[in-house]
């Protein structure tokens with residue numbers, strides 16, 4: 001039996017599906033949950049026996065690491081709804097605080113200088129630990145660049161808690177990417193959409209470790 005942290009992915013849309021699919025490719029078990037459990041069951045059916053569908057509360061209880069692959073405002077709601085179940089868990093936030101604009105693009109739904117990472121870290125349920133991760137690429141690249149050869153592509157992460165280095169870097173490697181920490185949560189804005197370390201910001205593409213080191 002693996003001694004790796006147990007991972008639950010909450011939300012099986014673009015990002016949740018990409019993360020669960022990558023983890024299965026990486027040989028890692030994953031629990032999946034969704035507002036409607038039917039979608040989680042369908043994904044598990046498709047991906048095979050490493051994937052276990054559960055109701056959201058049960059998924060959080062069963063996991064060590066909870067990836068909130070849902071929209072920014074939904075994460076805030078879920079912090080309140082599942083504050084008890086989340087105690088003792090590592091929360092992973094891939095969110096970008098954006099919504100569609102009137103021109104068919106996206107706009108930020110928080111202040112220009114604010115980040116989802118900093119806002120969410122100020123709202124954490126008691127006894128939780130927090131990492132900004134798995135959101136620095138679009139869902140397309142998160143799928144297509146996973147396990148890239150000969151050099152892996154990078155996923156950036158930020159945290160104020162050094163005890164999370166091992167579980168988070170393991171999670172990113174099992175997704176088929178090279179982890180690069182950019183600093184603490186106050187750096188989150190750099191790896192959210194429009195930031196200089198986001199695929200849909202100044203970075204503009206996936207990067208290898210050597211390229212990432214020049215940017216960070």
Ligand SMILES: NC(=O)c1ccc[n+]([C@@H]2O[C@H](COP(=O)([O-])OP(=O)(O)OC[C@H]3O[C@@H](n4cnc5c(N)ncnc54)[C@H](OP(=O)(O)O)[C@@H]3O)[C@@H](O)[C@H]2O)c1
Pocket residue numbers: 010011012013014015016033034035036039056068069070071072074078094095096097098134135136137138139140
């Ligand atoms: N898409 C990207 O390229 C990308 C890139 C980087 C980061 N992100 C971030 O990743 C997060 C997810 O984005 P996405 O594109 O994957 O969104 P999405 O495709 O809309 O998926 C969101 C998922 O969350 C589920 N959900 C909604 N409310 C829920 C609740 N209360 N409890 C449990 N599950 C719930 C939805 O279920 P239903 O379908 O049943 O409503 C859906 O499966 C967002 O914060 C986004 O900013 C996205």
